[in-house]
Amino acid sequence: MQLFFFKSINLSSMEVFFDENESYHIIKVMRKKKGDIIKATDGNGILLEIKITSIKSNKLIGLLLKKMNIKANKHSPDIGICIPKKTSRFEWFIEKATEIGIRNIYPIISHNTEKKKINYDRCKKIIKMAAKQSNNFYLPEIKNISIFKDFVVKKQKGFIANCSNIDSKKFNEIKLYNNPLFLVGPEGDFSDFEIEFAKKNGYVSINFGKQILRSETAAIYICSICNNANNFNL
Amino acid sequence: MQLFFFKSINLSSMEVFFDENESYHIIKVMRKKKGDIIKATDGNGILLEIKITSIKSNKLIGLLLKKMNIKANKHSPDIGICIPKKTSRFEWFIEKATEIGIRNIYPIISHNTEKKKINYDRCKKIIKMAAKQSNNFYLPEIKNISIFKDFVVKKQKGFIANCSNIDSKKFNEIKLYNNPLFLVGPEGDFSDFEIEFAKKNGYVSINFGKQILRSETAAIYICSICNNANNFNL
The missing domain is CATH 3.40.1280.10 (SPOUT methyltransferase, trefoil knot domain)
Structure with a gap:
């Protein structure tokens, strides 16, 4: 499954936000639609499973379904x-x-x-x-x-x-x-x-x-x- | 030390020959001269130490000084x-x-x-x-x-x-x-x-x-x- 980078999460509303470039990539290049489930990371070990809930002029918002912490490889040089x-x-x-x-x-x-x-x-x-x-x-x-x-x-x-x-x-x-x-x-x-x-x-x-x-x-x-x-x- | 590829050896005369491309590389690019000592291989584990004895219009001949067999890495994939x-x-x-x-x-x-x-x-x-x-x-x-x-x-x-x-x-x-x-x-x-x-x-x-x-x-x-x-x- 393709991996994307999210920008921020609002934990009270469970909403996940993407910046404009990443939104464009998800919508236009990968052709993801409302209702699709995607995987995203912050690049610092957090992995989210997200359902796309809103697409408005290259701004994408998703609903957080699952949040995981991925352990870093301890020997990464x-x-x-x-x-x-x-x-x-x-x-x-x-x-x-x-x-x-x-x-x-x-x-x-x-x-x-x-x-x-x-x-x-x-x-x-x-x-x-x-x-x-x-x-x-x-x-x-x-x-x-x-x-x-x-x-x-x-x-x-x-x-x-x-x-x-x-x-x-x-x-x-x-x-x-x-x-x-x-x-x-x-x-x-x-x-x-x-x-x-x-x-x-x-x-x-x-x-x-x-x-x-x-x-x-x-x-x-x-x-x-x-x-x-x-x-x-x- | 720079490594070159030789073409053939005449073991009776101890002479080592190089093809035209390699001769050109040794003479024109690496600027080696008569009397210089170079290292050459056949790409199959043989390593020679050679003294350049003759350079004639991009054809190079050397005198074999030393011949070694280099062991192959047994796990090379x-x-x-x-x-x-x-x-x-x-x-x-x-x-x-x-x-x-x-x-x-x-x-x-x-x-x-x-x-x-x-x-x-x-x-x-x-x-x-x-x-x-x-x-x-x-x-x-x-x-x-x-x-x-x-x-x-x-x-x-x-x-x-x-x-x-x-x-x-x-x-x-x-x-x-x-x-x-x-x-x-x-x-x-x-x-x-x-x-x-x-x-x-x-x-x-x-x-x-x-x-x-x-x-x-x-x-x-x-x-x-x-x-x-x-x-x-x-």
Whole structure:
């Protein structure tokens, strides 16, 4: 069943409201009608079953039939990713990470990061579409851009994925904790200085075995492994 | 170190030859010169260390310095994937699967598969580029297009990934064997008939938990989990 995003609920009247874009999508694109039952989420774990009661000039109101709280996947990762040069690669990562499961996306500028801007509006649209597509009741957040050193000093626990084999663990040797944080390097990898700096600040260096994965591939690999670990506890 | 593909070796003279495209890439794009040492593979597990000895009008010959056999990842999957409607999604899958590790790609036409053609030349180029990029000494093969039923009858052991929860295992409940075979459904999933038909032919139905993954995302998820299992044995 298709998933939509609601805007607000009035619990006393049991009415559920949708914003104009979502109303348009439900009515015009998905051709839902008065009386139809739809599924909607707030993107924060709440899942509603709603009967459409009113459609007036692209404003849709529904009657709340059922309200559920969906448990978050406890291993959903936070990923700090150095912005790839090609926008399409970053957008692809956002789409796939949302499908598979990610909690927060932190775009990072490191020494070898050339691109320093992101189109947030576009990213948020991609996240919303991917969440709908994949039936994901938790909408990942895309945070403000951080400078590598500031980020590492602020968040002092995590894994730094890089291509070095020195004092580095393989991915499957590490123990995932709740919402683990991973840093993923740029084209040209993190610098030796950056890897050392992260280690001094509580980060564990990890690699992916023999392969050298592109930033967006490494990030999706991480999301897949974390999701699979989550499923052990479903 | 950048990886290249060699064409043939003459073991008596220790000479290594490259085809014209690869020679052009080494000389003109990577600006390698006589005397430089490069790394090359046949895409089938052989890794050579070569000293460039002759460059004549885009034909490059090298002297073999060292020859190694790189062990294949025993869990590298074979994936039968229903061709996605959008070419870009299929090409993206090929690139990422090659980076992470896949053995054979079988394009499949199932009941809900709309697209029935593939540009093989373009796919092979993407595979080669991704293998170079990721330092992968095993070049995945992209096989001829198969009809779902014929394929299932021919290869009677594997996993069929789909969105149904009926008599279906979660990905992390299955035991990976050597080069496991996975079937990945199209937009609109496999039909109930197809899932039953596969089960009758020795396939185990699997799903990814709550998420509904797009075909290409599911395929990459599978490659990531298999690669991570491989790494236990590195």
